[in-house]
Amino acid sequence: MSMDDRDSRADARTTALLLLAVALIAAGVPYGLSLGLRAGATVVVAVLAAAAFAAAAVRRARHAAAPADALPDLVPRLPGALLVVIDGHVHDANGPARRLLGGTAASIDGLDAATLFQGERADALLQASGDVSADVELRRVDGRRTPVHVAARGIGDARVLLVTDLGPRDALAARVDRQRAELETLARRLMTVQEDERASLSRELHDDIGQAITTIKLCAAALWHEPEPPRAAIVQETAREIAAIADQTVVKLRDLSLLLRPPQLDALGLEAALRWQANALFRADYPKLELDIPALECRPPRDVELACFRIAQEAMTNVLRHARAGRVALQLECDDVELRLRIEDDGCGISPDHRAGLGLITMRERARQLGGALRLDSRPGLTCIEATLPLAPSLGAAAPTG
Secondary structure, eight states: HHHHHHHHHHHHHHHHHHHHHHHHHHHHHHHHHTSSSHHHHHHHHHHHHHHHHHHHHHHHHHHHHHHHHHHHHGGGOOOOOEEEEEEEEEEEEHHHHHHHHHSSOOOOOOOOBGGTTTTHHHHHHHHHHEEEEEEEEOOTTTTTTEEEEEEEEEEEEEEEEEEEEHHHHHHHHHHHHHHHHHHHHHHHHHHHHHHHHHHHHHHHHIIIIIIIHHHHHHHHHHTTTSSOOOHHHHHHHHHHHHHHHHHHHHHHHHHHHHOOOHHHHHOOOHHHHHHHHHHHHOOOSSSSSEEEEOOOSSSHHHHHHHHHHHHHHHHHHHIIIIIOOOOEEEEEEEEESSEEEEEEEHHHOOOOOOOOOHHHHHHHHHHHTTTTTTEEEEEEEEEEEEEEESSSSTOOOOOOOO
C-alpha cells in the first residue's frame, strides 16, 4: 500500500468522524427536547457524550497523522543520515543517507530494508515497535559493507532510522592500535639496544684503547729495562711509536665521546652541532649537501635542542646508508612558538609496504615526548622528514635523556 493511499484513508476516517459528531448533535438534541424532562435529559446527555467521543477520536487521528505527514518535509533538512522505512521498504532517504548508501534517490527508494542491514539485532531495528539501537553492517548499493550504528524509532506506520557511519571511528582505533604496537616494539627493543651499545663500547675500550695503552706500557718498559745505555736511534724510534699510538688512542677516545654526546651542542648550540654533524657524515662531494641553518634569535631549551639534534642525526644517517641520494638538504627554522627541522633527499624513497624501523619509531617518539610531531613523506625521487617541536613544554611531556 502506498503512502498516498494511507493518507487518503486517514483523511476519510477523520471526515467521517466529524460528520458523525455533527449528525449526532443535529438529530439527537432536538429529539431529546421533544420528550419529557427525564427522558429528554437522558437523550441529550447521551448524544453529547457520543459527540465528545467522536471529537476525541478526530483529535487522536490528527495527532497520529501529523508526524507521518511531516516526515517528507523534515527528512531532507536533517544533517544526519536518515531513512524512513514503511512496510519493510525504504520510503525516503535524505542526502547523507544516499551518500552513505552510495546510490541515488531512484535506486534507493523501494529497497527491501532487510537487505541493507546485517547483524544480530538487524531484524529488531525494522520490526520492533519501540526505540532500538544497534551496531550493524550496512550493505551499500555497490555491494560494499561498512560498519554503522542505527537508532530506530516508530512514528505511526513508519520506522525512522538514524544511521551513523562507524568507519572513521574504526580508522581511529586502527591508528591507535598501530601506534601502540610501535611503542611496544620500541619498549621491547630499548633494553636490547642499550645492551648492544654497552657491548660495543666495551669492545672499543678493550680491543682498541686497552691494547693501545698496553703497547705504550710495553714500549716504555723496553726502554726502562734496556741493559745497556740505549742508542739514540732506538730511543727515537720507540718514542715515535709511543707518540703514534697515543695519538690514535686520543682519536678513539674523542670519537667515543662525540658518539655519546657532541660537545658542540653544549658549548656552541644547535646550529653549530647540526653543521658539524652534517659535514662529518657527508664529507665527500657526493651526495651534495645543502644547509639552511640561520642563527637562531634565542637558544631553544636543552631538551628541544637534544631531540632536534638526535632526529637530524638519525635521519641523515639513514640517508647516507639507504637512500642512494645525489642531494641532501637540511633546513632549520625557529620562531617564538616552535622549532622546525626539515631534511630532504632525492633518493630512492621508502617503499609503502616497508615496516617502520627502530630509527623512525625513535624519531617519532622523541618528537611526541615534547608534544611535537614528526611527518614523513616519501616516494621515489623525494623523501622529506619534518619535525615540529614546541619551545614551551607540553603537559605531561618527558624530556629525552640522550
